[in-house]
Amino acid sequence: MVKNAVAIDILIKIVEEGGKITTGIDVYNEQGILLLDKNVIVNTLKPLEFIKENGITSIPFSSDNNCGVWDANGNSIIFDKDGSFETIESQKPPVLGGIEKRVFEIQELKRISTEKYNGAKDTIKKVLGDIKETGGNFDYDEVYSDVRDLVAFLTIEDNPFSYLTKEIFSYDDYLYNHSINVCAIGTAVVNSFNTTFSAFINTHLNTKQELDSSPFSNTEKKSEEAYKCFQKDEIEHICTGFFLHDIGKVMVKDEILNKPGKITPAEFDEIKRHSYEYGIKILEKNKLNNPFLTNTVKYHHAPLFKGQEKGYPLDKEPNELPAYVKICKLSDIYDAMTSKRCYKEAFNQINVVTDIFRSYAKKDNIMQYILHSFVKSIGIYPAGSIVYLRNGQMGYVLESAGPLIIPFTDTQGKTLSDNSNPLDLSEYKSDNILKIDNRRSIKTPREVYDLLPSYLKPKTD
Numbered sequence: 135m136v137k138n139a140v141a142i143d144i145l146i147k148i149v150e151e152g153g154k155i156t157t158g159i160d161v162y163n164e165q166g167i168l169l170l171d172k173n174v175i176v177n178t179l180k181p182l183e184f185i186k187e188n189g190i191t192s193i194p195f196s197s198d199n200n201c202g203v204w205d206a207n208g209n210s211i212i213f214d215k216d217g218s219f220e221t222i223e224s225q226k227p228p229v230l231g232g233i234e235k236r237v238f239e240i241q242e243l244k245r246i247s248t249e250k251y252n253g254a255k256d257t258i259k260k261v262l263g264d265i266k267e268t269g270g271n272f273d274y275d276e277v278y279s280d281v282r283d284l285v286a287f288l289t290i291e292d293n294p295f296s297y298l299t300k301e302i303f304s305y306d307d308y309l310y311n312h313s314i315n316v317c318a319i320g321t322a323v324v325n326s327f328n329t330t331f332s333a334f335i336n337t338h339l340n341t342k343q344e345l346d347s348s349p350f351s352n353t354e355k356k357s358e359e360a361y362k363c364f365q366k367d368e369i370e371h372i373c374t375g376f377f378l379h380d381i382g383k384v385m386v387k388d389e390i391l392n393k394p395g396k397i398t399p400a401e402f403d404e405i406k407r408h409s410y411e412y413g414i415k416i417l418e419k420n421k422l423n424n425p426f427l428t429n430t431v432k433y434h435h436a437p438l439f440k441g442q443e444k445g446y447p448l449d450k451e452p453n454e455l456p457a458y459v460k461i462c463k464l465s466d467i468y469d470a471m472t473s474k475r476c477y478k479e480a481f482n483q484i485n486v487v488t489d490i491f492r493s494y495a496k497k498d499n500i501m502q503y504i505l506h507s508f509v510k511s512i513g514i515y516p517a518g519s520i521v522y523l524r525n526g527q528m529g530y531v532l533e534s535a536g537p538l539i540i541p542f543t544d545t546q547g548k549t550l551s552d553n554s555n556p557l558d559l560s561e562y563k564s565d566n567i568l569k570i571d572n573r574r575s576i577k578t579p580r581e582v583y584d585l586l587p588s589y590l591k592p593k594t595d
């Protein structure tokens with residue numbers, strides 16, 4: 135049964151004041167894109183603002199007991215038809231305390247993320263399967279529609295897939311997961327980059343300042359077009375490009391792609407062809423000459439700055455490459471390095487980000503903007519992950535900002551019998567023992583399940 139719909143502006147105000155909502159009914163826009171999953175507990179403004187941007191003025195609620203609107207104290211808010219409302223003390227949710235409530239929310243997000251991830255996996259499996267079977271054909275419209283749905287989810291949630299374990303069991307699995315991860319990371323970065331640049335370009339247009347004083351100065355000025363701001367539908371095509379960036383790999387023999395040992399120069403030449411030759415052939419066969427796709431597929435391994443020796447193909451100057459291609463390359467490197475493969479362990483996320491930053495910083499102004507967006511969006515310590523402190527304690531991340539963690543072992547790694555108080559690590563100086571030990575990998579709760587106290591244990595894993 136559907137309860138009254140509630141005006142989006144009222145909901146924004148309630149959440150702004152620390153309240154939360156769960157609709158129990160999926161919210162779609164006019165094009166049928168899912169804007170809000172019915173089970174999500176909304177306690178940040180981002181999803182509501184996203185819904186409002188899509189022209190939705192009110193949201194319906196299910197009459198299910200688990201759904202509704204709560205104020206900052208957990209009191210239930212009841213709405214009348216005329217929009218007036220009253221607060222009823224201590225109704226649902228939850229009887230859960232602060233930390234348990236947060237853990238529950240993280241687990242809900244993880245559950246929905248897993249569903250979305252599996253949906254995306256079916257999509258990429260089908261694309262690659264169709265290409266193999268037909269010698270190159272696949273249904274772009276279907277992929278585009280699935281990726282639009284995914285992008286809507288990735289846009290409202292911060293790093294939703296960083297919860298998921300990156301253990302890769304087979305090459306096929308690697309390619310599926312890698313396609314989704316590059317799309318997820320790339321979407322976050324392109325959104326952040328676009329926001330920064332919208333503000334930047336608008337400032338310059340409004341003040342009519344010369345672009346000479348801008349990041350487009352000197353040699354980069356001619357490539358200004360390559361860094362323009364993107365519209366919503368352009369972003370959706372860009373993200374579909376991220377999703378499909380490696381499609382050319384289906385035409386490289388499995389023996390080469392899966393080779394556990396060192397590959398020969400001839401084999402490496404064959405692998406390189408997945409981008410500028412095989413990938414482009416597949417796009418041509420499907421009559422897809424959308425530049426967002428062709429540029430990404432062709433140039434996602436190209437050098438990113440003048441003088442970078444590695445990279446292919448070389449028929450475009452680095453400053454002519456669109457920003458989204460550079461974003462795809464960084465996301466590709468990040469995912470490849472932080473994934474576990476048959477021939478290598480996963481590298482620590484922090485070290486990978488630091489390496490990427492060192493390799494690409496200060497090469498040119500645009501790369502600097504892209505790198506900042508990258509570091510900002512990557513979400514090293516997603517809520518729900520497990521980190522080690524320098525004193526040997528392990529902590530569960532409650533909020534990625536800070537991060538805010540709850541230590542759950544002693545310095546010897548033994549589970550604490552009492553609940554500890556959350557620690558905001560940003561309050562400690564960089565040389566403090568209560569900082570994260572970056573030499574040790576960030577783990578998922580599943581990996582350290584036995585050590586977790588019951589109130590932090592994933593319920594559905």
Ligand SMILES: [Fe+2]
Pocket residue numbers: 379380408409434435
């Ligand atoms: Fe590639």
Ligand SMILES: [Fe+2]
Pocket residue numbers: 312316379380466
């Ligand atoms: Fe790739």
